[in-house]
Amino acid sequence: MEPFSIVILIVACVMIVEVLLLLVRLKVEKVLLLMPGAGAVLEFVAFALYEYRDKLLSPVSESVRPVIIYLVLVAGIVLGMISIVIWLRGEREAKSLISAAKSIDGAVTRIESEVQSSGMEIEHFDEEMGDIKKKIADYESREKEVE
Amino acid sequence: MGDRSEDTVNRMVIGIGGQGSFIVNNILRMLKRKTGKIPKNEEFLIIDTDQASANACTEVEERWKIVLSRPDTILMKNANRWLPDPYLSAAGAGCGQHRIYGRAMYNVHRERIFNAIGAAASELRNRTGGKDFFIIMVCAFGGGTGSSMLLDIAIDIRDWISRQFGSEPVIFGMGILPSSKESALPTANALGTLKELHFLMSHSEDIIVEDKNYSNPFKLFFLLGRDLQGQNRDEELERAIPRFLLDLGFLPGGTVEMRGKWLDLNDLQNRARGYENRFDSLGYYECVFPTExxxxxxxxxxxxxxxxxxxxxxxxxxxxxxxxxxxxxxxxxxxxxxxxxxxxxxxxxxxxxxxxxxxxxxxxxxxxxxxxxxxxxxxxxxxxxxxxxxxxxxxxxxxxxxxxxxxxxxxxxxxxxxxxxAPKNTRSYHQIELTEEEIKSLKRSREDLKKMSFKEIMQHLGREDEYFRWTHAPINEGDIIFNPMLNYRHSIENVMASQYIEILHDYGFVEVDAQGNIMNEEEKFGHFIAVLSSRADNFDDARLGGGAFKSMVTERFAKDADVLKLDTPARAHSFAIYTLMIGLQPWSPGPDLPPRLRELEWLEYAYRQSDFARLQRHHSLFYGTSKPFSIITGIEYIPGAEEKNRDAVTKFWKNYEIIEPEAIWNNTPIVLARCLKMFDNLLSGLDVADNLNSIRIPDSYSIANLTMLVHELENAARNVEKLKRWTKEASRGFGQLKSQLDGVIARLKGVKPPLTAKVAKMMRMIDDAIRDMEILLDRINDISKRFSSDMNAMVENAKTFIGAIPSDETSSAVIRHITKAESELSRLKDESVKASRGIRDMGEPLAAMLSSLRELKGMIGETEEEQGEQPVVEPQANIELPELSLDMGGEDE
Known part of the structure; x- marks a missing residue:
């Protein structure tokens, strides 16, 4: 096997790994797998065309054959790359959404704790004023007693 | 009473009606506030017909709140056949201030009341093991509930406890009299209650009818007034009653722990002995340093x-x-x-x-x-x-x-x-005034102040003299005696003109001391006890002068007096003087004189406003119990004739007077003094009348003489007119005096006579009055005959003088004088006829009075004879007796 064939196979394998990663690890939707899947298929087509160029590309001239093979190979790689770009873009947007949600949640939690502490403070004032009220009432009742 | 742990006397305080319950609640509150608990030998009960009022008594245990609900009219009628239809239900709260309704309520709820009181008594008995009971009953006399149920409850409790435990309870009563500003209904109720209470109190011997003993259940009955000297003193009353009972240990466990024994219930009963039939009152004075x-x-x-x-x-x-x-x-x-x-x-x-x-x-x-x-x-x-x-x-x-x-x-x-x-001090409460500088300076020694005595603080402030002036001097000067919680006049001199007092003094009925104070044994109330309550170091025996005070009191106001010191450690900064006045005489000292108990003035006024039909709402006792009523009063009753029997009871109460029969005799010298005084006045008046015709008629004419004659005639006409008016007033006055005299005579019939010495003095007065009257009648007869003819003669003389005026002298001025003189002469003639008739008319009431005086003399003479037969008489009275008897005999002939 020629080195070029090995390179094409490696690229094809990478594409398969990409599909598998997207499918198993990143759990993307199946539609997104179409492109890397198609890319992997194209890589295998490019491999087959390259390996069996004499049979499969016999009708075309020798000078056009590598062009076809390269085109198929690049098309496969492009499809794989596009799907990665789409995934990255989607991820970035998702992260920004999460961070926005997190920041809102954090702010609300902060306000909540502030409100709670204000509430406690008010409660404390109520108690203090209650004490003052009680004290004054005590003085007033003492006044009645000493009358 | 000093050692509380040994106190096994069971004590019950019963408040009846709204105000009574309120006071009991107050006592309880004060007791709880100071001690935090109620002694095991005390129970506090209230009996009321108003649920709201009972609910307000938050200190009283619910089980001891006896709230009596109004029954329906059918039940009411069945239980009280005698109850008139208009009173089958009550308007407003409770008994609607109708005492007759209160009595009907009592009949309906009697069992319930006794179950509760009996339960409380039995519980006390089981708790303490003691069988002696001391009961205080408090109520207002103006309401419907307390005033109507007080007497029946007192009698029934006394009988029940006596039967149950074999020992008669000591019952003290406290009655609050309405103020002069209250409406007629409660005010008249109070008189109704007083009459019934006085009637009951005057029966000391057992009178058991239908298993009920109608003798006096009270050992002492304190009357207290809501307005004193025209000012409402409810607050003072509310403060004084609990303090009195608690501080003096009538209810141990009170605010003040005392050292030593001062006066226990037995002592008090002994002092009250002989005065159970009279009312009593309390006095309260306190001087405080305002530490708190x-x-x-x-x-x-x-x-x-x-x-x-x-x-x-x-x-x-x-x-x-x-x-x-x-x-x-x-x-x-x-x-x-x-x-x-x-x-x-x-x-x-x-x-x-x-x-x-x-x-x-x-x-x-x-x-x-x-x-x-x-x-x-x-x-x-x-x-x-x-x-x-x-x-x-x-x-x-x-x-x-x-x-x-x-x-x-x-x-x-x-x-x-x-x-x-600048404290609001009253006659009964004095707080030491402090300047701002003193307040500031005392703040620095704040802690020491708590330990120092009242006297030491005042010494520290350099105001020792003031301390003694407000604490010890009131006793020396006798101020406290004038300070009962009632409008009571201790001395006749406050209500009687000095001229009458002089006559009474001349005949030996009153004595006057060196300071001019009246001393009259008859007027004195029974026993006076002053209790000085303070911490021991506040007393200065040298300055108290209790002995002098005692002798002053016994000389002028009370038959007996005591000043007791009570060491009360809690009273470091106050000096209280409690006074008990036992055996008061509320009635008036004489006809037409205000009563000693001033409250009677407005109570009687309100009572008189009710006609006979409405009078029954002011009474309670004996309605529906005709048989005991008949047995006790001797008034006939018809079995079954409820309406007639009820009217008989109402009539009896209407005519009932709050006075001791013996005291009516004390009215006699006063009426006689009035007679003597009026006779004196009449004699002087007749002397003046006799001289009215002494007009000087000039011998000869001159314009000056004519002018003088006209003036004299004018004066004479005026004087004769005045004489005419005077005779009318005198006739009216004698008419009143005659009715007073007849009133006294009527009231004296059947009354036990006084001591012979007094009879002798009265006989002397009557004799003098009769002699004066005979002289007067002669004078009147003589003057009435002469007056008109003497006047006529004088008129004729004057006319002769006028007729003799020469015609050439009759200038216009002279004619004017003549006309004036003639008109005055004509007026003089007419008025003198009327005055002469007036003088003659005065003879009629006088002659009637003379016969009344002779009747009185006859009565006294009989008395004197009766007393002559009695073995025990005063030694001095025997000396005068024969002489008087002779006098009387002479009169009779």
């Missing part, structure tokens, strides 16, 4: 800046919180829109589809969850912030209220300062 008020002032003064500082701090913090809330609210609003935005973004992100999009569902879910949580929190927070805002508003309002309270505290401090500097 001063300490309160210091505390308030110290507290105000602390509170103010705290409020300022609270205000700043609340304002800060409010600011925070504002920013939090706007932040929440901002985040609210941000959430919406993120939600929109999520939705956008989620809605993307196709080959060229990638949506991270897990991330979206996470973001959505976070946003949703934030949203929920935000919604909750908005509510919390709103609540917080409300609470901040509330806190601000509360702060404002606290500021107002602080203002009140400030006002309280100022009030205390005012009260310390």
């Amino acid at each position: 008020k001063l300490f309160l002032y210091y505390d308030v003064e110290d507290e105000i800046p602390v509170v103010r500082e705290k409020l300022v701090e609270i205000e700043a913090r609340v304002a800060e919180i409010r600011g925070k809330i504002e920013s939090q609210r706007s932040e929440l609003e901002r985040y609210s829109s941000r959430i919406k935005e993120v939600q929109r973004m999520i939705e956008d992100f989620e809605s993307r589809a196709g080959l060229l999009t990638y949506v991270n569902t897990a991330a979206i879910e996470e973001a959505r969850a976070k946003v949703e949580r934030a949203r929920k929190k935000l919604v909750e927070l908005k509510e919390t912030v709103f609540d917080l805002e409300v609470r901040v508003n509330d806190a601000e309002e509360e702060k404002r209220q606290t500021e107002r309270r602080l203002e009140r505290l400030d006002a309280l401090r100022n009030k205390l300062l005012r009260e310390l500097g």
Whole structure:
């Protein structure tokens, strides 16, 4: 096997790994797998065309054959790359959404704790004023007693 | 009474009716406040017909609240056949201030009342093991419940306890008389109650009819007035009654722990012996150093800046919180829109589809969850912030209220300062006045003040003399005797003109001491006890002068007197003087004189406003119990004739007088003194009348003589007219005197006679009066005959003088004088005829009076004869007796 064939196979394998990663690890939707899947298929087509160029590309001239093979190979790689770009873009947007949600949640939690502490403070004032009220009432009742 | 642990006397305090219950509640509150518990030998009960009023007595145990509900009219009628239809139900609360309804209620609920009282008595007996009972009953005399049930309950309790435990209980009563400003219904009720109570009190021997003993159940009955010297003194009364009972140990466990024995129930009963049939009263005087008020002032003064500082701090913090809330609210609003935005973004992100999009569902879910949580929190927070805002508003309002309270505290401090500097002192309460400098200086020695005695504090302030003036001098000077909690006149000299007193003195009925004070044995009330209550180191025996006070009291006011010192360690800063006046004489000292118990004036006035039909609402005792009524009073009754029997009871009460029969004899010298005084006045008047015709008629004419004659005639005509009016007034006066005399004679019939010495004095007065009257009648007869003819002669002389005026002298001025003189002569002639008739007419009431006097003399003569046969008479009376008998015999012939 020629080195070029090995390179094409490696690229094809990478594409398969990409599909598998997207499918198993990143759990993307199946539609997104179409492109890397198609890319992997194209890589295998490019491999087959390259390996069996004499049979499969016999009708075309020798000078056009590598062009076809390269085109198929690049098309496969492009499809794989596009799907990665789409995934990255989607991820970035998702992260920004999460961070926005997190920041809102954090702010609300902060306000909540502030409100709670204000509430406690008010409660404390109520108690203090209650004490003052009680004290004054005590003085007033003492006044009645000493009358 | 000194050692409380050995006290096995069971004590019950029973409040009947609204005011009685209120006072009992007050006693209980004071007892609980100072000691925190009720001694095991005491129980407090209330009996009321008004649920609301009973509910207000929060200190009394529910099981000892006997609230009597109104029965329906059928039950009421069945239980009280005698009850008139208009009184089958009551208007307003309780008994509607109708005593007759109160009695009917008592009949309906008697069993219930006794079950409760019996249960309380049995419980006490089991708790203490003692069989002796001391009961205090308190009620107002003006209401419907207390005043109507008091007597029956007292009798029934006495009988029940006597039968049950074999020992007669000692019962003290306390009755509150209405003020002069109260309406006619309660005021007249009070007289009805007083009449019934006095009737019952005057029966000391057992009278058992239908298993009920109608003898006096009370050992002492204290009357107390709501208005004293024209001022409402309810507050003083409310303070004085509990203090009196608790401080003096009638209800041990009270505010003051005393050392040593002062006067126990037996002592008190012994002193009251012989006066059970008379009313009693209490007096209360207290001088205090205002330590508690001063300490309160210091505390308030110290507290105000602390509170103010705290409020300022609270205000700043609340304002800060409010600011925070504002920013939090706007932040929440901002985040609210941000959430919406993120939600929109999520939705956008989620809605993307196709080959060229990638949506991270897990991330979206996470973001959505976070946003949703934030949203929920935000919604909750908005509510919390709103609540917080409300609470901040509330806190601000509360702060404002606290500021107002602080203002009140400030006002309280100022009030205390005012009260310390210028207290509202009354006759019965004196608080030492303090200057601002003294208040400031005493603050420095605040702690020492608690240990120092009243006397030491005053010494420390350099005001020792003042201390003695307000604490010891009232006893020396006898001020406290004039201070009962009742409008009571101790001496006749307050109500009687000095001229009558002089006559009474001349005949030996009253004595006058060196200072000109009247001393009359008849007037004195029974026993006077003054209890001085203070910590031992506040007394200065050398300055008290109790002996001098005692002799002054016994000389002028009471037959017996005691001044007792009570060492009360708790009274370090007060000096109280409690007085008990036993055996008062409420009636008036003589006809047409105001009663000694001034309350009787307005009570009688209100009572007289009711006609016979309405009078029954003011009475209670003996309605429906005709048989005992008949047996006790001797008035016939018809079995079954409820209406007639009821009217007989009403009539009896209507005519009943609150006076001891023997005291009616004391009226006699006063009426006789009036007779003698009037006779003197009449004689002087007749002398004046006799001289009226002595007009000088000139011998010869001159214009000066004519002018003088005209003046004299004018004066004479005026004087004769005056004489005519005077005779009319005198006739009316003698008419009144005659009716007074007849009234006394009528009341004296069947009354036990006084001592012979007194009879002899009265005989001398009557003899003098009869002699004066005979002289008077002769004078009247003589003058009435002469007066007109003498006047006519004088008129004729004057006419002769006028007729002799020469015609050439009749100038216009002379003619005017002549005309005037003639008109005066004509007036003089007419008026003299009328005056002469007036003088003659005076003879009629006088002649009637003469016969009344002779009748009185006859009565006294009989008395004297009866007493002559009695073995025990005063030695001096025997000396005068024969002479008087001879006089009387002579008159009879």
